[in-house]
Amino acid sequence: MSEITSLTLYELIKNIKEKKISSNEAAKSFVDRAEKSKKINVYVTENFENCLKLSKEFDDKPNFDLKLPGIPIAVKDLFCTNEVRTTAGSNILNNFVPTYESTVTQNIWNEGGILLGKLNCDEFAMGSSNETSFFGNVQNPIAEDLVPGGSSGGSSSALAANLTPVTIGTDTGGSIRQPASFTGTVGLKPTYGSCSRYGIVAFASSLDQAGPMSKDVKDSSILLEVISSFDKKDSTSIDFKRNNYSSELTRNIKGLKIGIPKEYRVDGMPDEIEKLWKKGIEYAKDCGTEIIDISLPHTRYALPTYYIVAPAEASSNLARYDGVKYGLRSSGKNLIDMYEKTRSEGFGEEVKRRVMIGTYVLSSGYYDAYYLKAQKVRQLIKQDFDQAYNKVDAILTPSTPSSAFKIGEKSNDPVSMYLNDIFTVPVNLAGLPGISIPAGVDKNNYPLGLQIIGKPFDEQTVLNIAYSMEEKINYKNNITDWWMK
Amino acid sequence: MTIDLKTVKHISKLARISLDEKKAEKLATDMNSIFEFIEKLNELNTDNVEPLTSIAETTLRFRNDKITSENIREKILKNSPEKNDDFFVVPKVVE
Numbered sequence: 254m255s256e257i258t259s260l261t262l263y264e265l266i267k268n269i270k271e272k273k274i275s276s277n278e279a280a281k282s283f284v285d286r287a288e289k290s291k292k293i294n295v296y297v298t299e300n301f302e303n304c305l306k307l308s309k310e311f312d313d314k315p316n317f318d319l320k321l322p323g324i325p326i327a328v329k330d331l332f333c334t335n336e337v338r339t340t341a342g343s344n345i346l347n348n349f350v351p352t353y354e355s356t357v358t359q360n361i362w363n364e365g366g367i368l369l370g371k372l373n374c375d376e377f378a379m380g381s382s383n384e385t386s387f388f389g390n391v392q393n394p395i396a397e398d399l400v401p402g403g404s405s406g407g408s409s410s411a412l413a414a415n416l417t418p419v420t421i422g423t424d425t426g427g428s429i430r431q432p433a434s435f436t437g438t439v440g441l442k443p444t445y446g447s448c449s450r451y452g453i454v455a456f457a458s459s460l461d462q463a464g465p466m467s468k469d470v471k472d473s474s475i476l477l478e479v480i481s482s483f484d485k486k487d488s489t490s491i492d493f494k495r496n497n498y499s500s501e502l503t504r505n506i507k508g509l510k511i512g513i514p515k516e517y518r519v520d521g522m523p524d525e526i527e528k529l530w531k532k533g534i535e536y537a538k539d540c541g542t543e544i545i546d547i548s549l550p551h552t553r554y555a556l557p558t559y560y561i562v563a564p565a566e567a568s569s570n571l572a573r574y575d576g577v578k579y580g581l582r583s584s585g586k587n588l589i590d591m592y593e594k595t596r597s598e599g600f601g602e603e604v605k606r607r608v609m610i611g612t613y614v615l616s617s618g619y620y621d622a623y624y625l626k627a628q629k630v631r632q633l634i635k636q637d638f639d640q641a642y643n644k645v646d647a648i649l650t651p652s653t654p655s656s657a658f659k660i661g662e663k664s665n666d667p668v669s670m671y672l673n674d675i676f677t678v679p680v681n682l683a684g685l686p687g688i689s690i691p692a693g694v695d696k697n698n699y700p701l702g703l704q705i706i707g708k709p710f711d712e713q714t715v716l717n718i719a720y721s722m723e724e725k726i727n728y729k730n731n732i733t734d735w736w737m738k
Numbered sequence: 739m740t741i742d743l744k745t746v747k748h749i750s751k752l753a754r755i756s757l758d759e760k761k762a763e764k765l766a767t768d769m770n771s772i773f774e775f776i777e778k779l780n781e782l783n784t785d786n787v788e789p790l791t792s793i794a795e796t797t798l799r800f801r802n803d804k805i806t807s808e809n810i811r812e813k814i815l816k817n818s819p820e821k822n823d824d825f826f827v828v829p830k831v832v833e
Contacts, residue, residue, distance in 0.1 A: 610769060
């Protein structure tokens with residue numbers, strides 16, 4: 254059966270439960286395909302041998318009551334995996350082997366998932382194109398020399414290239430939804446506090462959130478059910494009643510009110526994005542929802558706010574990389590010199606840029622002008638959403654202001670790179686759940702996504718709307734396996 | 739406002755990142771274009787707005803001060819760039 258790798262997670266689980274495919278056969282298929290797909294550079298660390306061994310062990314003693322019975326899964330290299338190297342895409346963690354497991358990945362292994370390997374990402378998740386990774390560019394399976402988005406670019410690429418049935422990413426300003434949009438896949442950022450941050454290499458702690466990435470909406474609901482959990486080890490994990498997202502998934506969304514924020518019609522937005530959005534509105538109507546115009550007046554301040562809050566938190570989080578207890582160490586003539594050289598050689602350009610911005614905005618005399626100001630504007634952005642949700646159940650926007658761009662096209666212009674996250678960043682600032690689903694293509698046949706934003710803890714409604722719209726849109730990725738030729 | 743080379747060098751000291759002249763100049767350019775973009779926030783009057791410090795409206799939980807991990811000293815030390823028995827080694831600090 255050569256088609257194993259193109260099955261959805263749901264189909265693969267069904268086949269394994271019905272004993273039509275064994276876990277080991279599935280693992281072999283994904284490993285074989287990965288061996289032929291080195292060119293797209295999705296793996297930082299392969300766990301293939303161990304995966305094959307564990308899948309055999311599963312087959313010898315199967316447990317079909319698990320939610321992910323013997324399913325091989327590759328994960329973003331930002332999740333710490335016990336005794337498997339975890340780099341965060343950085344030279345400074347090139348040789349780091351965690352002694353503990355992140356809660357999110359542990360949840361996956363507890364339900365029968367088996368680690369295939371660790372996927373490339375932008376260094377410390379700072380980037381929108383996977384070009385900041387120490388381990389090199391990742392190719393988008395859609396076309397050669399196209400970025401897969403970022404920071405979860407290895408994840409989106411591996412998924413679209415059928416190298417993993419499903420995967421997980423992290424999203425601080427759009428790092429799940431934007432790469433999903435660029436690769437014609439589905440990516441969900443849950444409400445802040447849904448998925449534990451324990452064991453995830455920290456970028457901006459008040460914004461970071463892990464979430465599922467999948468070939469369709471149903472698969473995201475299955476994976477979210479597994480990874481979302483209350484965790485005492487994360488001080489901001491929230492103890493709320495989680496739905497059985499996959500069994501409660503329904504296309505009955507009649508009468509739901511969907512808001513269209515006028516401020517998301519930004520200057521210079523290409524026509525095709527505008528058209529896609531209009532098409533999305535029609536699909537939403539076809540699903541029986543009511544469309545309501547809303548206003549999120551502080552939208553234009555979201556990116557500047559983000560580029561204070563995120564670097565500030567990053568500069569603080571990344572202070573731990575000093576070459577003392579783990580990671581890279583460069584030699585220096587004294588302790589301070591060692592710190593400075595280690596961080597200079599260990600961090601890439603984008604990470605240094607953000608640590609510098611963060612250090613500056615938190616430095617003596619500037620805190621009130623920048624960080625405090627940004628926290629106040631963040632409050633206003635959150636209030637915009639609070640008010641909108643008095644009138645609507647969810648919000649529909651484009652996922653990104655453009656389709657995937659060429660490798661190298663934006664890497665010399667940080668601000669133009671940052672603008673990529675214009676529609677996704679407000680969602681992180683307000684801590685809301687948001688999903689990107691593929692909804693069409695641009696003139697080059699590159700995928701474009703639509704984003705559905707929900708109320709806090711209302712992932713179920715977000716998934717239900719996405720599930721209904723997905724059926725109407727009926728998008729299919731056209732992957733030619735060009736990298737194997 | 740503009741961030742000059744002197745400021746960039748001062749910040750790099752605070753951030754413990756050594757920079758050569760060329761990199762410092764490039765960073766000054768980048769930081770200026772980013773701050774130009776950030777300055778947009780000054781259009782807004784936020785005098786009476788409460789800062790949003792955490793999106794999770796929960797009070798921090800207490801836990802017992804108890805060791806939960808098993809003996810992982812060996813594993814932890816394996817990641818260290820330089821060690822001596824049970825200690826991490828750093829360049830000489832005291833003369």
